[in-house]
Structure formats: structure tokens, C-alpha cells
Amino acid sequence: MSIGSIISATLSFFRGLPKNKLVELIDQLRKSYTAIAEENASLREQIQALEAQTLKSKVESVNKQSNKPSSKQAEWEEKGVGNDGKGKKKEGVKKGEKGLEIKPKPKP
DSSP: OHHHHHHHHHHHHHTOHHHHHHHHHHHHHHHHHHHHHHHHHHHHHHHHHHHHHHHHHHHHHHHHHHHHOOOOTTTSOTOOOOOSSOOOOOOOOOOTTTTOOOOOOOOO
């Protein structure tokens, strides 16, 4: 059925009804519309609350993950390996003793 045929059948049905019936139908439609509008408003509020709660939980989970230390040592690495500050300190470059280096021969 097309929309035009549905509308024409509905109009012909309403024309055959008495005035009191039409008023009752309009009153029922108004009541159902107000109930649906109230339900729609409450559902929108619930959706907004749930979206805010979801966003808050996402932020909390990201914060928990970002506060974890990122430089953990692998199981196979020994202690003191890497940049953990527990290894041996490197000594500075030592200067050799005087007189041990090769000197040029003096010219006669």
C-alpha cells in the first residue's frame, strides 16, 4: 500500500465517526504523546549520565595505565645490567707515567 492510500482510508474512517468519538481519539493521542515525550526525556537524561560515567571510567583506566613504571627489567637481564645505577662505575682515563713515552733522539 502506498502512503496516499493509507491517508485517504484513514480520513474516510475519521469522517464516518461522530464528533464525540473524534474528541476521545484526540484526547487519547494527546495523553499517549505526553507519556512518550516524558519517557523520551528521561531516557535522554539516562543516556547522558551513562556517557559521562563511561568517559569517567575511560579516563580512570588510562590514568591507571599511565602511572605504571615503563622501565621494568626483563626476566633474562641480570641485575646491574643497563641503566639502573647498580653496576660498576667506570673509571676515568688514566694518564701514563712520565718518562715512559718515546722521545725523539736529540740531534748532534
